[in-house]
Amino acid sequence: MESIYRSVTSIDENHRRSLEALLGHQLQGNERLYIAVHSDSPGPTPQQRQQAWEQVRQITAEIENAAKEHGITPDQWAAIVDDECEAIRYGKKP
Numbered sequence: 001m002e003s004i005y006r007s008v009t010s011i012d013e014n015h016r017r018s019l020e021a022l023l024g025h026q027l028q029g030n031e032r033l034y035i036a037v038h039s040d041s042p043g044p045t046p047q048q049r050q051q052a053w054e055q056v057r058q059i060t061a062e063i064e065n066a067a068k069e070h071g072i073t074p075d076q077w078a079a080i081v082d083d084e085c086e087a088i089r090y091g092k093k094p
Helices: 013-023 048-067 076-089
Strands: 001-008 030-037
Touching: 048 076
Parallel strands: none
Antiparallel strands: 001 030
16 A cells, blocks of 8 residues: 655646645645555455364463463453553554
C-alpha cells in the first residue's frame, strides 16, 4: 500500500484545486490530507479460514496443556498475557 500524508498548506495551488474538485469542497489551511492507495485482493477462502481456525485451536490446546503441567491457573495466564501485551503496546519490549 502506498500512502501520502501532507499538510494542505504544503500542496501547490494546482494540485490543491484538483484535490478540492475531487473531494467536492475547499480544503482549509489547518487541515492535513492523507491519501492511501491499495489494491483489492481476495480474502482467504472458507477452507483457508477453517485451516487457520484449526491451527488456533491446536495452539490454544498446547498452551492450556503446558500451563496445567506447570501449575499456572487461568487467571495467572491471563495476567501474563495482559502484561506482555501492555509491554509491547507501550514499547517496553522490543
